[in-house]
Structures are given as structure tokens and as C-alpha cells.
Amino acid sequence: AQRVTQPEKLLSVFKGAPVELKCNYSYSGSPELFWYVQYSRQRLQLLLRHISRESIKGFTADLNKGETSFHLKKPFAQEEDSAMYYCALDSGGSNYKLTFGKGTLLTVNP
Amino acid sequence: NAGVTQTPKFQVLKTGQSMTLQCAQDMNHEYMSWYRQDPGMGLRLIHYSVGAGITDQGEVPNGYNVSRSTTEDFPLRLLSAAPSQTSVYFCASSYSGSGGGTGELFFGEGSRLTVL
Numbered sequence: 001a002q003r004v005t006q007p008e009k010l011l012s013v014f015k016g017a018p019v020e021l022k023c024n025y026s027y028s029g030s031p032e033l034f035w036y037v038q039y040s041r042q043r044l045q046l047l048l049r050h051i052s053r054e055s056i057k058g059f060t061a062d063l064n065k066g067e068t069s070f071h072l073k074k075p076f077a078q079e080e081d082s083a084m085y086y087c088a089l090d091s092g093g094s095n096y097k098l099t100f101g102k103g104t105l106l107t108v109n110p
Numbered sequence: 111n112a113g114v115t116q117t118p119k120f121q122v123l124k125t126g127q128s129m130t131l132q133c134a135q136d137m138n139h140e141y142m143s144w145y146r147q148d149p150g151m152g153l154r155l156i157h158y159s160v161g162a163g164i165t166d167q168g169e170v171p172n173g174y175n176v177s178r179s180t181t182e183d184f185p186l187r188l189l190s191a192a193p194s195q196t197s198v199y200f201c202a203s204s205y206s207g208s209g210g211g212t213g214e215l216f217f218g219e220g221s222r223l224t225v226l
Contacts (some may be wrong), residue, residue: 009150032211043215044153044200084150092171096141097161097168102152 002027004089006101014109021072021104023061023087033063033070034088034098040069047072047085073090077108116201123191123225127160131186133222137162138184141206141213142184146170146197153170153200159184160206190226198222 003026012021019030020045035047048056050063061072070087087101134183137143143158155168159178173195175187184203188195199222202215206213 008154034214035217043219044202044215046214049214075181090211096143096158096166096206096212096214097155098143099151099155099169100145102150108219 001032002089002091002097002099003098003100004087004101005020006085006087006104008104009102010107012107012109016076019074019081019106019108021076021085021087021106023070023072025070025087026070027068027089028093029091030065032092033061035059035061035070035072036086036088036091036100038084038086040083044086046064050103077106079110080106082106082108088100114201114216114218116199116221118221119219120211120222121224123223125191125192125193125225129188129191131188131199131201131223133184133186133218134182135184135201136182137203137205137216139140139203140181140217142178142201142203143212143215144174144176144184144186145170145200145202147200148197156199161201166196171173181203181220188223191223193225196223196225 005024033050037047038044059074086103089099114135144156145153155175159165201218204213
């Protein structure tokens with residue numbers, strides 16, 4: 001069974017500090033990993049996906065298959081980054097079940 | 111383009127009542143799904159559909175029913191509401207990845223349901 005673990009429920013940093021939101025997964029095949037974000041009073045939306053290898057809003061995430069991790073990083077946090085972040089795993093193929101972690105609430109203090 | 115539209119946004123039910131949460135998308139997406147979001151539990155998949163006439167169960171399907179008669183609509187029915195079904199419900203859709211899988215999900219605004 002596939003599983004996504006986000007070990008931190010809450011993460012608080014100061015503006016300008018680096019931030020790292022951790023995500024570990026359990027899956028024996030080659031998954032696709034995503035980060036979704038939910039800003040206050042907005043819809044859940046895709047932040048980035050590992051296959052695109054893009055940097056969105058200054059965030060990056062690298063898939064580490066050896067450590068089965070997909071941590072989200074940003075070198076300098078901004079107050080507008082405060083939101084709930086979800087890591088998600090898609091095993092692909094005919095298994096159309098995107099599995100989400102429990103989420104990390106990031107607060108960036110001024 | 112309205113994207114994914116859910117109704118109602120808020121609903122209060124009594125135990126044992128039934129209701130339907132509506133979901134519609136105008137992006138011609140084949141894949142549609144329902145999640146529930148509970149504090150400390152993240153999002154859990156209830157049911158999903160990969161096209162009209164095709165539905166399947168997710169992680170927490172008990173107490174819920176779905177059907178997909180058109181590409182656009184994917185209603186979620188609560189057959190006999192229970193307090194444990196108090197939650198925020200999200201509908202999501204996607205093109206469905208070319209190599210299989212869900213691809214990027216587009217979410218509705220959510221429906222907050224309280225069962226007394």
C-alpha cells in the first residue's frame with residue numbers, strides 16, 4: 001500500500017528564513033509526487049510536481065528515491081507563503097488513487 | 111471557465127437524513143474524485159471515476175454512493191448521515207495522466223457538512 005508521511009503538523013518560521021517541509025513516502029514502484037497548497041479562503045491548488053522540475057513561487061522539491069523523500073524547500077520564506085501544504089503520491093498506471101499526507105501548516109512570521 | 115463547482119457550500123443534517131453533494135466541471139475532464147478533509151487526517155479519497163459510467167471506491171467509501179452519468183457531473187450521496195461524516199468535502203477533477211494516474215487535480219471550493 002502507498003503511504004505519505006508529513007512528520008510536522010505545524011511549522012513556524014520568520015520571514016526571510018529558509019523553510020523545509022518534509023515529505024516521506026512508502027511505495028515500491030516509481031511514483032509521481034506532488035505538492036499541493038491551500039491558502040486561507042482559497043481552493044487547494046497544485047504547487048509543483050516532481051516530473052516538471054520547476055521552481056514555483058521560489059519553492060523547489062527534489063525526489064530522492066534512495067531516501068523515499070520529496071521535501072519542499074524555499075531559501076527565503078515570505079509571509080504570503082503561510083498556508084497548509086500537502087504532499088501527495090500517485091502510483092500511476094491504472095491505480096487512479098492520489099494519496100495525500102496529513103498536511104503541514106506553515107506560518108511565516110513577520 | 112468556472113472550473114469545478116460544488117454545491118452546497120454549507121449544510122447541516124440530522125442523523126439519518128440523506129443528501130447529495132453536487133459537483134460539476136466544465137473542463138471536459140475524464141477523471142473526477144471526492145475527498146474528505148478532517149483535522150489531522152489530511153485528505154482521504156472517498157470515490158473516484160475515470161469516465162462516464164465508471165466509478166470505483168477510494169480509501170473511505172462506506173456510507174457514500176456515487177454515479178457518473180455524464181462527463182461533467184459527479185454527485186456524492188450520503189445515504190444515512192452519521193456524525194462521523196461531519197467533514198469538509200472536496201471534489202476534484204483532472205485530464206488523467208497520459209501514462210495513467212491522476213495527473214494534476216483541480217479542486218472545488220469545498221462543502222462543509224455538519225451532521226447533528
